[in-house]
Amino acid sequence: MDMAVVELSRLQFALTAMYHFLFVPLTLGLSFMLVIMETVYVMTDRPIWRDITRFWSKLFGINFVLGVATGLTMEFEFGTNWAYYSHYVGDVFGAPLAIEGLMAFFLEATFVGLMFFGWDKLTKRQHLFTTFMVALGSNLSALWILIANGWMQNPVGADFNPATMRMEVTDFMAVIFNPVAQAKFVHTVSAGYVTASVFVLGVSAWYLLRGRHVGFAKRSFAVAAAFGLASSLSVVVLGDESGYALTENQKMKLAAVEGMWETEAAPAGLSIFGIPSNDQRETAYEVKIPYVLGLISTRSLTGEVAGITPLVEGAATRIRNGLPAYAALETLKQNPKDLAARETFERHKHDLGHALLLKRFVDDPLAATSADIEKAAWSTVPNVPVLFWLFRIMAGLGFAFIAFFAFAVWMTTARRFDKRWFLRIAVLAIPLPWLAAEVGWAVAEYGRQPWAIEGVLPTFLGASSLTVGQLWTTIIGFTLLYGALAVIEVRLMLAAIRKGPECYVPWRPVPAATPRPAPARADFTAVPAE
Incomplete structure (x- = not known):
């Protein structure tokens, strides 16, 4: 396989996936925030909460449409760009994606129309139910997609069948309840809730700075602050669970994220600063917090976190052990x-x-030399400096969001919406959760290399037989198309925000006008002749 084709195929999929994920977190978080807002409306029967729900649902709808359009492209790419991957693991990987379409996407698509057009046709409680079903469908969709992705990180419940030359499901329940998939799901949806909270808080702050729709903005601000604080705390807690899963299933990724070249005595310290080098195979100028990595990764003071060099030696041993299987x-x-x-x-x-x-x-x-085996073993090490710093950007933003939402909650409870410096920060902070989410996915996927399926299928073997020209054509085409869609989406969102919420007046049929009696005509026949 031409490595240029492999790398360009990876680039194309990365561009489309990261673009798609610009819409996913806002959809996940905003859907449940709509449920909260509409629940308050149903409980209080105050019209302002109906106006709040309808305004944010308009922004949700714009984002939802773009998310659906960009998500469909990715599923086709498995067949066009990763044909052997699809053949090799399609029996396992395709099942969660099929269930996602049947169970989650259809559910979401069915109720989203009722949510937008059912305000005058449904009772308040019936409409709240449709909003909840949209939120449930959105999050179930994420669940099944992350079950598929989690299997790529930790391929359980499946086995290779030499008769068909494919991976086949042996225990579907193990695929569903894969600990890596479950950890990724709760961590990802929590990050989506943070994204939506920052977005709602930032837009509300923009209205407060300009003195527009103040009652609407204060209430939206309060919901976003409380929901965001709970979500940001859960992101950090569930991120700890993801770190524990790495210790069990992706030791090389964990070692690369920490820039740990040699195994340390337990419990290992957590690096907060360092300058890793792939060439020197060391991390210089390290600043560590003692014991923290060992506690996070092993839940104990005696558990060991393996370093990169010992893991490479283990990979070389597994390569040698795998040669008899290849020959057989x-x-x-x-x-x-x-x-x-x-x-x-x-x-x-x-x-x-x-x-x-x-x-x-x-x-x-079977003709490989010891030097070839050593090269293959070292190819299991991802780019350490890149992962080291990407992870720290993600983690730093995660802790910053906790402080951000904690102050927002204080402002809400103290009714101090006059802190204009914080309102300006809230507006400027709107892009940050998207940055954290994209960086997090880069750590998850880039850190898995060189594997398409961890320990099962190398990435370079999964690509289709395409040409460099074909790939550049599609990359340029997708870039232009998605660039145009991005401009349209941003313009629509900004236009809706500038316009602001509208006072909603429910539609009522106008009663038919009662016909007036025709004026009486003069009866000339009754007038006597002169």
Whole structure:
């Protein structure tokens, strides 16, 4: 496989995925904020809460449409750009995506129309139910997609079948309740709630700064502050759970994120600063907080966090152990009934993926030298400096959001909406949760390299047989199309925000006018003739 094709395929998928995820977190968070706002309206019957719900639902709708349009593209890319990946793991990976479409997307799409057009057709409680179902559908959609992604990070409940040359499901419940998938789901949706909270808080602050729609803005500000504080705290707590999952399933990613080249004595310290070097294979000028990494990653003072160098040595061992499985698989291709080859394959099949890493450096893995094995083993190390700093940007923003929302809650409870310096910060902070979310996905996906499926399928083997020209054409096309959609979406959102909320007057049929009696005509026949 031409590595230029692989890298361009990765670039195209990264661009479309990161663009799509600009819309997902706001949809996830704003949907449940609408439920909260409309619940207050149903409980209090105050018209201003109806106006609040309708205004934010308008922004939700604009964002929702763009999220659907950009999400569809990604599913087609699995077939066009990652054909062998789709063939190899499609029986496992495709199932959660199919369920997402049937269970979540259809549910969401059905009720979203009722939410927008049912205000005059449904009772208050019925409309609240439709809003809740839209929120539920949005979050269920994220659940099934993250189950699929979590399986890529930790491929449980599936096994390779040499008869079909594909991965097949052996325990679907294990796929669903994959601990990595569950940790990713709760962490991702919490990040979406933070994104929506910052957005609502920032827009509300903009109205307060200009003295427009003050009653509307104060109430929206209060909801966003409380919801955002709870969400930001949960992001940090659930991020700790994700770190624990890395210790069990993705040790190399954790070591790279920490720039830890050698295994430290337990409990390991957490680096808050350092300058990692891939060339020198060391991290200079480290500043560490003792014990913290060990506590987060192992939940103990005695658990060990492995370093990069020992993990590379372990990868080399697995490559050597996987070579007999590769040789047996080649024999089974020619003679599927060879019992000796089947027995050898079953004994070594869990290391087959590591043996496949050699195909990047040599045509026939069975002819690999010790130098080839060492290269393949070191290829399991992602770019350490990039991951080290991306993670710290994400974590720094996460803790900053806690302080941000805590002060916003104080402003709300003290009714001190006159802190104009904070209102300006709230407006300027609107892009930050999107930055944190995109950086978080970069850590998750870039840190998994060189694997498309962790320990099973190297990324470079999953790409389609495309040309560099074809890929550049589609990359440029998507960039132009998505750029145009971004301009349209931003203009629509800004136009709706400038216009502000409208006082909603429910539609009532106008009674038909009662016809007036025709004026009496003069009866000339009754007038006597002169």
